[in-house]
Amino acid sequence: MDDLTRTYGDLVQLLAGLRVKAGGLERVTKVRTASTASEIGANGINDGHAIAPDLMLEEFLDGDEVDIDCIFCAGECTFCYVVDNGPTVEPYFTETGGTLPSFLPEEKVAGLKKMAQDAVAAIGFTHGVFHVEGKFTSRGPRLIEVNARMGAGPIRTIHRHVSGVDLAVEQLLLTVGIPSRPSIKSTGMSVGFASIGAPRSGVVDSIEFLDKFRDISGVVQLSALVHDGEAVIGPEDGMPSWIAELVVSLSDAYKAKALAQKLSSEIAADCSYRI
Structure with a gap:
């Protein structure tokens, strides 16, 4: 109980020094040292005035983390690739990189693709580009989240180099009512x-x-x-x-x-x- 109380106090202090920026939270003081610790609380804001401060605890998932990029058109998945993620920086789960194509065994890749497609369909989406995050755990494929958009960072670039498919173009086609039927060609890269x-x-x-x-x-x-x-x-x-x-x-x-x-x-x- 003492550990929990101490952790709660640390969390309250941390949250007091956050401000809202671009829909997220960042620390007021960029470089936190002993001399700047006192100004964190003074310059912070009550984030509850800007965003809902609800907290959800999630189960830790073991295993291999991946991204699964999908294109859906009229309820059909017309593109689905698994991208391996590298080890994350703990305890923040910060991404460090990855590889495409996946190095995982074919049966794991197939299971992750099915999980991603089932998740998108269960939410009710029928059209669009989706960036799904998940892990293949000791209990099989597990979903982390579904992003109803193209993946950020280098995601567009890596798919263009491996499959020749431009996810941004496919999203634009869907936006104006043109079916997305990407021509997937192995580039050998x-x-x-x-x-x-x-x-x-x-x-x-x-x-x-x-x-x-x-x-x-x-x-x-x-x-x-x-x-x-x-x-x-x-x-x-x-x-x-x-x-x-x-x-x-x-x-x-x-x-x-x-x-x-x-x-x-x-x-x-x-x-x-x-x-």
Whole structure:
């Protein structure tokens, strides 16, 4: 009970220093230190005035986390791909990257696809692009959430490189009443991608260090997610800020994954010197 009371107190203090931004909550103080802790509560707002502060506890799911991207047209699923997710940053479950096509066994991929399609249909959707998140647990496929939209970040890019399907175009077709029947063609390419988090808290003085990575063979996208002089949060202080987004495309899936992971580590290390 003492642990629960202490945890509750810590949570109340944390929530007191949050503000609403772009429909979500962020800390008022970007770099939290002993000297700034007192100003957090003073500058925070009562988030209950802006959003519903209801809290739902969810069961922890073990196993392999994935995204399942689907297109539905007239109640029929016309496109469905499973994207592997890399290990998340705990305890925030922050995404770090992934691979496409999936490395999971075919039976697991099939089970995850069925789960995603059943979930979309159960909600009542018949048309649209959907980004479903789930895990293949020790008890089989389990749903995390259904996003009634195209996946964010590099999702559009990775599917264009692997299957030749542009999810944004398919959504536009559906929007104006044109059936989505995507022509799925194997490009022979695989992708590894990374969402690179700040290695520590501070202010990034310059993002020029990213330039040397852009011309590496296989790199098809490297986007900075911060600007010169922007404050970032490292994992020791909270949910890490993303500093860059990387996509690698190669014919060998294992090499694409390995290169994405290698460059992600190097970019994070270089960023550390800029903070």
